Amino acid sequence: EAQVTQNPRYLITVTGKKLTVTCSQNMNHEYMSWYRQDPGLGLRQIYYSMNVEVTDKGDVPEGYKVSRKEKRNFPLILESPSPNQTSLYFCATRKGLAGSGEQYFGPGTRLTVT
Amino acid sequence: EDKVVQSPLSLVVHEGDTVTLNCSYEVTNFRSLLWYKQEKKAPTFLFMLTSSGIEKKSGRLSSILDKKELFSILNITATQTGDSAIYLCAVPMYSGGGADGLTFGKGTHLIIQP
Numbered sequence: 069e070a071q072v073t074q075n076p077r078y079l080i081t082v083t084g085k086k087l088t089v090t091c092s093q094n095m096n097h098e099y100m101s102w103y104r105q106d107p108g109l110g111l112r113q114i115y116y117s118m119n120v121e122v123t124d125k126g127d128v129p130e131g132y133k134v135s136r137k138e139k140r141n142f143p144l145i146l147e148s149p150s151p152n153q154t155s156l157y158f159c160a161t162r163k164g165l166a167g168s169g170e171q172y173f174g175p176g177t178r179l180t181v182t
Numbered sequence: 183e184d185k186v187v188q189s190p191l192s193l194v195v196h197e198g199d200t201v202t203l204n205c206s207y208e209v210t211n212f213r214s215l216l217w218y219k220q221e222k223k224a225p226t227f228l229f230m231l232t233s234s235g236i237e238k239k240s241g242r243l244s245s246i247l248d249k250k251e252l253f254s255i256l257n258i259t260a261t262q263t264g265d266s267a268i269y270l271c272a273v274p275m276y277s278g279g280g281a282d283g284l285t286f287g288k289g290t291h292l293i294i295q296p
Contacts, residue, residue, distance in 0.1 A: 101283055110288040111225075111270065126283055158224055160284075170216060171284060173224035 070095045072174035074159050080180045081149060089144045089177050091159030099162040100142040101171065104128065104155040111158070117142055149181045185209075188271050188287035196295050199261050203290045205271030206253040215254050216284070217245055218270040225270055228256070258292075266294045 072093045081087055091100065101116040103126075113126030117136040131153055133145040146153060156178050160171040189204045207215065214232045218225035229238045231247035231254055238245050242261075247254045258265055268291050272284040 108288065111272075111284075111286040113283040113285075116283050124282070127285075170227055170230055172227075175224050 070172075072159055072161055072172055074157075074174040074177050076177060077175060078178050080182065082182055083150055084148050087146050087149060087179075089146075089157060089159075089179070091142045091144065091174055092140050093142075093159075093161045093172075094140065095161060095163065095172070096139065097161040097163050097172075098139070099171075100136065101126070101160045101162075102132070102134065102142070102144050103158045103160060104153075105158065105176075106155050114144070114157075149179075151181050153179065154181050155179060186271055186273050186285050186287040188269075188290050190290060191288060192291045192293075194293045194295060195261060197261055197263060199294075200257065200259045201261060201292065203256040203258075203269050203271075203292070204253060205255070205287055207271075207273050208252065209273045209275070209285070211276040212249070212252075212273065213276060214274060215247055216272045216274070217254070217256050218272060220268040220270055220289070221266075228269075261294045263294045263296055266292060268292070 075090045098119045102114040103111045105111045112128045114132050115126050115134040117123045120136055120139055123134050123136055136142055156176050158176050159174040162171045186207045214230055216230050217228040219228050229245045234249040242259045245256045268289040270289045271287040275282045
């Protein structure tokens with residue numbers, strides 16, 4: 069079954085404690101991306117990756133890091149989380165680099181930073 | 183600055199009503215517009231529109247694009263309580279060889295009352 073998985077699905081943590089949210093896809097898609105969703109602000113792109121070892125900033129990259137060492141995985145790293153990073157996070161993938169633009173979303177990770 | 187604006191932000195109707203959701207955009211290098219439905223989980227793809235005036239239809243949902251006036255509408259006829267969701271409009275951003283990501287509108291929160 070084609071899918072995008074994220075872990076953890078829910079996380080409550082404290083300010084400054086490093087965390088990683090994993091994203092994995094089994095569709096052999098080149099493109100992967102991270103979004104955060106906040107009330108009144110909608111979905112905003114954090115980082116994206118066109119392929120292995122190729123990453124770039126989205127609209128709201130501050131406070132986040134990513135890596136793309138393998139095609140299937142695209143972890144999101146918060147080195148020193150702060151309360152303003154409390155949000156719902158989605159990983160998304162797309163087949164190919166151009167064309168439809170349609171993206172497939174993971175189930176989401178709800179992060180609370182206290 | 184590229185932007186995608188949806189209206190209304192919130193809409194409450196009775197079951198059986200027909201609703202029209204709006205999405206306007208100001209985007210350079212426009213190629214396509216996508217509609218997603220988001221219930222209490224990840225967004226799921228509904229339609230992709232690339233050509234003006236050609237209606238896309240799926241059951242009671244339909245959508246059309248006007249590239250001259252820079253907007254799209256999503257129609258839902260004979261609404262049901264299961265149509266209650268946030269409907270998101272998104273436009274892929276293109277640079278270089280491929281779409282870098284999706285710029286989303288803030289969404290229309292649709293509530294269908296029985």
